[in-house]
Amino acid sequence: MSQQRHWKSSYMSPSRIDNYIYHRDAEHYYQVEIWDKPPDINAIPQWLDAVYYDDCLYFTRGIYDLDNCSEIDSNSGEAMINNVTIAGIREFINENIDDCIYEGLRAEAESHLNKFICDLLKLKLQSRNMLAGIAVHEYLEKLLIGELPSDFTHNGWQIITDDKLNVELELPLNREQWCERYFGDIKILGKTDCIGISQVNDIKTTSDIKIEKYMESWQWQIYLWITGRNKFVYNIFEIDINKYTDKVTIKDYQELTLYRYKGMEERIINILHEYSNYLDMIKPHIDKLKEATNEKK
């Protein structure tokens, strides 16, 4: 089968069961269905991570055309994509503070390069769990004031509140507001879920609440730095996703408040210096990729 050559690398090492491909990488487990007709992206069911058709993977957020990958990296096994520029990456990272800054910054540049490229081209796989979390998050964020229905549907997901849960959240009215601050010539941009006169709120949905993880993260610190606010509140919802139906149950709610502190600004500036150096460091790799792509053409 011609498609087999694409699955040989460690990046794509699925096992095929009936007409499904179960694709696993280091962190995720994806379910991909093989179709015999070109899929309409909007028609891909939410419980599927992607659809495979004619050597292409169709994700809900874009098409990953395997034939157009310039090559598979022999070391990492990850797909390399052409037409990526440093400016593009810089713009991408600037616009995706949540995903990149505090996760990727301290890590070694090379191991994250391909991830950034894939993210840049919107190839990031959205697992079923992520989609369910997004549905809950979106609904909560848009609900300015009022009571969440105990059973409702949003984005194709049936969202149910556990009977035992009874919480009252104070959320500022200003929702989804972009905020920015410059560090040298780098614009650090972030979108707050809710922002008030002295606080920023961030809504999280997760299947396993780990408070230390939130306390350790750079996210809250960078948001306080950008917005000039003093208090950051994580509104954390624990959700349980049904394996077989598009049903999410909100099981628990926890709140973590964190504060601006002495020395926060200096720590952030240090981390942004690292970030700036990181951008400079990956530039040659991008140029090399572009060069290789041009030669191929």
Next chain:
Amino acid sequence: MAIKIIQPTDVIITENIVVTVYGNPGAGKTSLALSAKKPLLFDFDNGMQRALLRAPAVRVSNWKELDLLNADDLLEYDTIIIDTVGRMLEILGQYLITTNSKLGRSTGELTLQGYGALGTAFKAWLKKIISYKKDVILIAHAKESTQNDMNIVRLDAMGASKDEVYKCSDLLGFLDSDSQGVKLNFNPTDKSLGKNCAQFDVLSVPNVKLNKTYLADIMQQAKDKMNSLSEDQLKRQKDVAEFEEQLATLTTAEEFTEFTTFDFVKNDLEFKILLNTKATSIGFNYNKESKCYEPTTPLEK
């Protein structure tokens, strides 16, 4: 049961706070805690005898004694000290197993369900003490480990209950000593976690024998700082209330449109949202092209 979202309105004056101090054995945690205002020490770890200061203390070996505590028992005290929270949770865990055998294994450890019950019981007890209008100091040992090739210290307590400590603390500080003396750091660092509602610098802890109200003063400063922030909120709340009163007088689309041109509305997203919500509620929609409010359904001729 439900999840309800409300707008932050009431400004809460902070009268009592929860402070967590963690550190290695011998760092001086108990001595420091005893410099709080009118303290009562619940000594779970037999640490009292090594402390530099003396204060009323209860040596606890059975949870039942604590479970029966009421507001009257604590009338004379302003600060309740738990020393250490890790040991307290162990004792609470043992007590829970005696009340429900399903919560424990034959080896005496808690089951998964037991850990859940422990978190719930701890949270409820702490809430009860706070409801008596007492400050609470939680003392904990530090646990060292490695993360990304770096040495880190974290609070030593069991699972979900540790999360409760993190969440309920207004101040969370790591107490450490070196050749220059004892330092209390409420600021997060690469090594330790922290919560610093008062934006304190790294504090050099004096000999508490010579400064017997050291932590009491720190805690008072923290409350003052939190309440000064509340004053800003109070002012804002007043502005929003006045704006809402003005909105209540608007009746025509033209009046709503006129409000969109005012600088104080243009520059304030919350005011913009309130204006739009009010306009929509009485049947006007904003037309982005004409930049005017218009009736939702065309007026009958």
